Amino acid sequence: MNILDILHALGWKIISADNFKQIYVITQSSERLARAQEVAKTYQVTIDEMCFDETGNLYISFMDKKTKEFVDNYYHNGMDPHELY
Secondary structure (H helix, E strand, O other), rough: OOOHHHHHHHHEEEEEOOOOOEEEEEEOOOHHHHHHHHOOEEEEEEEEEEEOOOOOEEEEEEHHHHHHHHEEEEEEEEHHHHOOO
């Protein structure tokens, strides 16, 4: 699992990705739009916080690069370290 996999799992469509700079341009997938009844919007996000502890709990939060506002987060319990790439 990598950052792009995580964004897809959260229901985001990746428009562009710069893994070196950790900047991702994303918009809601059609499934997310239907589920959340949101208005389609494009975000340029970066990783705000990332934590992986000894029990395999992974937490990542994404923030809007320009406004510094929270966009989304991901939490996974019991992930094996070899599952991250």
